[in-house]
Amino acid sequence: MLRQEENELLTRVGPGTPMGELIRRYWVPALLSEEIGEPDSAPVRVKILGERLVAFRDTEGRVGLLDEFCPHRRTSLVYGRNEESGLRCIYHGWKFDVDGNIVETPCEPPESTFRYRLSIRAYPIREMGGVIWSYLGPPEKMPPFRVFEWMTLPDNNCHAVKIWEEANYLQALEGGVDSSHLSWLHRIFKGAGEMSLSAFDGAPRLEIEETPYGYRYAAIRKTANPAERFVRITPFILPFHTIVPFAKDQPRNFHAWVPIDDENVWVYFMHYGRNHEIDPVAHKEPYELDAEYRRRRTLRNQHLQDREMMRTTNFSGIPHIPTQDHAVQEAMGPIVDRSLEHLGSSDTSVIHLRQLLLRVVGDLMEGKDPPGLNEPIPWELIDSESIVVPADMPWQQLGALPQNATVAG
């Protein structure tokens, strides 16, 4: 459990809040490349960290991420004309480039100096792996961009989706560092492979290792063979990333939980395989998303939970693993009251996540820079692992980048 003040501290992310300032020190996903696929296509509304922004791709293909509201009389630039290398407000025609410069104020006399004196807020962006990232923090603190493995793969080996989840980012993220629920929420009755291994031992032992980028943890399960253990290792990368464990040769998911505001989150799944092409249609289809990336199954229809399915097929009565996650997280209410919880040993990693975030945000409030920004970490080597190993083998030797591998890559 957390005290109320701690819960407030970790869940509020708007401008000026401590947690909001912490997340703003990292590059974060702002939107998918496909949302503004073509030069001069329609601009789109972007809301992250409680800020209302507009994104557009100009005539040259450059991406702008600007304040949504025109500095003249504050109408929305989502309605704007995207033409001739800039976004033009439809109210009085002021025009902005991707860097936030005002390039025209056609309703003013030619001698007007507005365009030299004013600008519109514009955030830096990087586009990689089908995702447009942005940095919303203080310009003088902007860190190098981190290149993870999935960004280095051919286009066909990676596909990104995002899903609007109606819950605070932290309770969604906590589901991503909670391997023990795999044996329950995600149980299927005739599961094979990893699903049957996870079902065999529903009370895994969880062990933590601190790393320069956050931490990683192992969920260690007994198997039918007393001489072997089933080990799943998940890295947590500040401020809100995990890599879901899959066997070495299998495609995996890189995750991001980007707060929309205090009560909603964009859940990003970057599905990638070193030796696998990813079919974008097959990847996206099970999420059942509408044009705004919202699921068909919501809290209002109880995620279309099926009691017959629950009796015959799986534990939850809901198909599709991410939808099962979203159902239990949305069912907590927008911001869960962590002062009412009763945490056990299955929550070891969730507890560690909270302690880490409280420590890092506390340090930031005292002026200390957060970890995982400027260290020479070989980001593309960080990986998860899901494997059966001899019972006496230390898991720390496996998979994801170990703590001491901080040498420049």
Ligand code: FES
């Ligand atoms: S409100 Fe945008 S130009 Fe006037």
Ligand SMILES: [Fe+2]
């Ligand atoms: Fe899950």
